[in-house]
Amino acid sequence: MRFEHTSVLYEEVLEQLKIKADGIYVDGTLGGAGHSEGIVRRLKRNGKLIGIDQDADAIRAAEKRLMPWQSQVTIVKGNYRETGSILKELSVPQVDGILLDLGVSSFQLDTKERGFTYREEDAPLDMRMDQSKALTAEKVINEYPEEALFHILRDYGEERFAKSIARNIRIAREEKPIQTTGELVTIIRSAMPMKAQKGGGHPAKRTFQAIRIEVNQELTVLEDSIDEMIDLLKEHGRLAIITFHSLEDRIVKEAFARNEHPCTCPSNFPVCVCGKKPKGFAVTRKPILPSETEQEENPRSKSAKLRIFEKGVSL
Numbered sequence: 001m002r003f004e005h006t007s008v009l010y011e012e013v014l015e016q017l018k019i020k021a022d023g024i025y026v027d028g029t030l031g032g033a034g035h036s037e038g039i040v041r042r043l044k045r046n047g048k049l050i051g052i053d054q055d056a057d058a059i060r061a062a063e064k065r066l067m068p069w070q071s072q073v074t075i076v077k078g079n080y081r082e083t084g085s086i087l088k089e090l091s092v093p094q095v096d097g098i099l100l101d102l103g104v105s106s107f108q109l110d111t112k113e114r115g116f117t118y119r120e121e122d123a124p125l126d127m128r129m130d131q132s133k134a135l136t137a138e139k140v141i142n143e144y145p146e147e148a149l150f151h152i153l154r155d156y157g158e159e160r161f162a163k164s165i166a167r168n169i170r171i172a173r174e175e176k177p178i179q180t181t182g183e184l185v186t187i188i189r190s191a192m193p194m195k196a197q198k199g200g201g202h203p204a205k206r207t208f209q210a211i212r213i214e215v216n217q218e219l220t221v222l223e224d225s226i227d228e229m230i231d232l233l234k235e236h237g238r239l240a241i242i243t244f245h246s247l248e249d250r251i252v253k254e255a256f257a258r259n260e261h262p263c264t265c266p267s268n269f270p271v272c273v274c275g276k277k278p279k280g281f282a283v284t285r286k287p288i289l290p291s292e293t294e295q296e297e298n299p300r301s302k303s304a305k306l307r308i309f310e311k312g313v314s315l
Helices: 010-016 034-041 056-065 080-089 106-110 137-143 146-157 162-175 181-190 205-216 218-231 246-260 292-297
Strands: 024-027 048-053 073-077 095-101 233-243 280-282 305-311
Touching (some): 010 305, 024 034, 034 095, 048 056, 080 218, 137 146, 137 205, 146 205, 181 205, 246 280, 246 305
Parallel strands (some): 048 073, 095 233
Antiparallel strands (some): 233 305
């Protein structure tokens, strides 16, 4: 199956990155290289693009797509949390822009062997972005204590029926291990009132989101990365992050605010004594959303939000 993914907010990302023809840019979630191709097309011969992805399938697809610009492109298999060390190895101290698109690719969702989708009855419970990692959805479902599962479903999935779903998972796995997405969907349905199953999308959506976040440690990686990424920007360089659910967006919003207003002095202090200086500013106070046309053409874009942070003082 071809690695396919429709790049959300494509034009908006390219506009907001303020791409310089001779700049150096990082796509920390390379995927199928849709955004990256747009970036590299705007570069001159001395411009550079560094693409990072932890998915081997994505790497192969991106290498093929970006072949015409191979002299300007460096692709690295890794997690975007490693951006600092990757740039150090490449002798790149700072860059002009960094992009993170935190969405799951269409390829990952539609390839049932990857186990991301709740619409395949016989798919393995995998959900790993990096298939070399040991932790899978099957291990989370079968080995985590019931209380831990409850917290994951409640906190990462914002699932109203987290307690009953966690309980039913524990009961089911006492009989035999839960091995497929179909088995998990059946258990989720059994824990929810029929009325709740008929509205608000697929009943397994929130649980699958929560388990995927846990398997890939998505929120922890995001929280650990933003401050360093801002430090890696040149003056007036920009960090663009596309999120797809409220938990991610909240982390990005708070991190941007923290870097814009870092002072920790009490409000009644006449002057700042903590010495913490702003690193830059959030370009827009509210996130940029997909147009109605994009949402119609690509329903998976509906929950996307783009936030931008610029290093340095406002021009």
